[in-house]
Amino acid sequence: MQSSAPPRLRGGRSRTLAAFTALAALVSSAGCTVANSDAAGSTGTAGSTLRVVLAQEPPTLEPCEASLTSTGVVVRSNITEPLIERDPETGELQPLLATGWQRTDPTTWSLDLRSGVTFHDGQEFTAEDAAFSIDRAVNSDLACNVDGYVFDGKDLEVAVTGDMSLTVTTPDPDPILPLRLSFIEVVPRTTSTEDKVREPVGTGPYVLDDWETGVSISLRRNDSYWGEAPAYPEARYVWRSEPSVRAAMITKGEADLATALNPEDATDENSVAYPNNETVALRLDGREPPLDDIRVRRAMDMAVEREAIVDTLLAGLAEPAAQLVPDGVVGYNDELRGTPTDLDAARELVAEAAADGAPIDREISLIARNGQFPRVAETAEALQYQLARLGLNVRIEMLDTAAHLQYQLRPLPEDVGPVALLIMHGNQTGDAAFTASQYLLSEGAQSTFGTPELDAEIAAASALSGQERQEALARVLADQNADVAQYVHLAHMRGLMGISPGVHYEPNSASGDELRLADVRPAGREGS
Structure with a gap:
């Protein structure tokens, strides 16, 4: 993660592999004409x-849904604020509506709150509001995104201990509770607990x-x-x-x-280019043949030409990936490297699997989402071409957001055959445990399968802190690659913001x- 201002965008790299000449020709520049556009500043x-x-x-602008990108980009730290804020450059936690916090026993944290803060409606901010906001987001029946994504659906015990102090108790020891709390936006205790709000009030x-x-x-x-x-x-x-x-x-x-x-x-x-925390990968459904054979999954990983995709289709605005989290996230393993392309070895693995009865001619659906990232359709075509060189039968399906989510989240669709799902994962938390619990656990919300051994590793790593946590999570990511191979990692992305x-x-x-x-x-x- 860079600590200085990212450089201005420069021209894309010129190197284009011969195998991608046809695909590159498919990419045409979009026009820049504004038709019937409403000037963004027409009210001022x-x-x-x-x-x-x-x-x-x-x-929605509901604060408890602010972990959704399309909501958080407007609500978070603009209309509402959390108790604790994570510095995106350093990863350090900083005081915001809470001025300090400490762990008083393995499952309990105490927080001191900022005085002199008022909500937009004039109400004074107190510990009652902070406790209410935690209860509403995590312990209620509102089904807030932050509840599942950040807290894994586990309830918290919240107690007000003074006008400007409270304690939060977790079911199990949780060394990163302050980080989790940074995802809860504070609202007044008069906010509805029966319905999500359209017009949020914050501080x-x-x-x-x-x-x-x-x-x-x-x-x-x-x-x-x-x-x-x-x-x-x-x-x-x-x-x-x-x-x-x-x-x-x-x-x-x-x-x-x-x-x-x-x-x-x-x-x-x-425009300015910047690291946006997003990682693109193919998630392989290991429950379905031939993807249930780790040799086939490894072969697919070996067949992909990451450098060509990054250089030709992503205009150099990415770097080849070997794991689901980028540098700067706790648990990032700096020893992992993208799998080198080796078609001969990959074909041998597929042949071995076929000799043992794997139905390598069975149709595999490569599913991607329209607008998922720039040139996503061309990227899917490149992957289809590369995997076809192994003798695999790959068919592309481009879906809208709602249909793609049906394949991304549990309960996963049934009777759809083997699926290679193109995903783009952004770890907003800065800790790989959130990625592991969602994408690597056997029953993770966005995982198709796993192993008992990796599940145990994830549970053990999640209970650690400091350097021990970093090392344990790094091993989890390495062991996923070596022993599970659910993902073909493609690229750590960079975003482009118009300024x-x-x-x-x-x-x-x-x-x-x-x-x-x-x-x-x-x-x-x-x-x-």
Whole structure:
């Protein structure tokens, strides 16, 4: 993870493997014409309104769903705030609405809270609100995303011990509870516990002013904010599904920030490349033949040309991956390297499996999601071509988000045959235990299978802290590759954020999930 500002985007690498000539010809540049576009700053003037264009409209602004990228990019640390904040550059936990925390016994943590903070509706923030927010997000029947993703569905015992103090007790020892708590956005204790809210109230530097469904979301500066006032009095979000349109809005001065640009639309003048914490991989369903044979899974891993995909299709805005988490995440194993391409050895493994009865001619569905990342369709075609060289019968299915989620999350669809699912995993937490519990456990929410041995390793590693935790999680990732091989790791991605010359903002690994408006300054006021 870089600690300095990421470099401006430069031209893509020119090296193109001969086998990819045909595929490269399929990639055409998208146009940059804005048709009937609503200028992002139509409710304010440039300089007073920060204008942001997103790839899609948030499905909800409910704070307990802020771990969803499309919600968190608006809500987190803008409208609402957590008790504890993780620095995306260093990974260190920092005080926010909590000023301090300590572990008082193996299962209990005590927290001291910040005084003098008020919610947008004028209510004073107290320990009652903090306890309520934890209960609402984790212990209620609201089915909040943060409950399953961060807390694995385990209830917490929360007790108020003073006006500005509380304790949180976990069912089992949890050395990273403060990190988990950094995903809970604090709301007033008057917030509904029966329904998720459309218009959140928080303590953040901005107040929700208006959400015109299908059109825009407007925020205004919280003049009673306890911290440093943000530079812009107003912020307005609009959304455009086409990356070329988002890029054109930056170029034409219609937006100040734009998320998720495509390489062909990016220039030195309109965008910045940054590490976005996302890793692309093929998840192999090891329950179905021929993917239930580890020799076939290993052969598929050996057949993929990662460098060619990164250089040719991803325009160099990625690096070959050997694990599901990038550098900077606790547990990242810096000794792992992407599997070298070796077609001869891969074909031998497939032949051995076939000789033992593996049905290698059975159709394998390679499933990807439309718009998953730039040039995803071409990447799927490249993988199909590479795997076909092993004699495997691979068919591509491009799905929308809802249909893709049916294959990504348990309960997984039945009677669909062997599936190689193209996934893009972003570890927002900075700790590989979250990845392991979701993607590597035998019954993980986004895992198709596993082994008892790896399950035991994950459980043991999750109970550790410090350097022991780092080393144990690194072994988990290595043992996944060696003994399970559920994943063909492809690339650690870099994002492209559109940034107009009129603003100064340095994207970081959290920017795709948590775009902190208070970090944006007018150009020339970087230090103010």
